[in-house]
Amino acid sequence: RKEVEQDPGPFNVPEGATVAFNCTYSNSASQSFFWYRQDCRKEPKLLMSVYSSGNEDGRFTAQLNRASQYISLLIRDSKLSDSATYLCVVKFQGAQKLVFGQGTRLTINP
């Protein structure tokens, strides 16, 4: 089983729709959680950290469920510019490295 698993997609949704991604992780001792965004042929960039109580940043909402070992990302009122690959990232307790999921590819259609 992969340490961090995501549905690779692709997800194709119309502009203005709400879309949600899930990500599962295998190590229950995981410490920190993030969503990164990677545009085509570009480097990954931090979108948001994911906190235990859930957190929101504008149209983006991240949730963490430690009992079920998954994190989610919800994008409301999607824009064309949201088209990208979204990477689920986990830092395991005691480890100094980040573990990246395969990424979920999202395309917003006009």
Added chain:
Amino acid sequence: DTAVSQTPKYLVTQMGNDKSIKCEQNLGHDTMYWYKQDSKKFLKIMFSYNNKELIINETVPNRFSPKSPDKAHLNLHINSLELGDSAVYFCASSQWISGSGETQYFGPGTRLLVL
């Protein structure tokens, strides 16, 4: 102002050659990384240095040798290149900040194609 820069951006070379990729960060971070992103888009860590000291060395062939002359630079040398080395190599840097956690900043990537 580029925070994390890599050179070259593109590298096309023949099997068996030796090549180097350079990385520099001007963020003042203590920790730098090399990642490999293969054709399936998995991003996997290869090495990490903290203040010029190697702290992470994943299962990477010893043809790959990182070098950190100072904490702002982390270079990657690859000997005897193989077809399977074709990938995008990303450099990154990070700094732990109390209360904020740690964010990794990535360079633009080096696209390596081995023929």
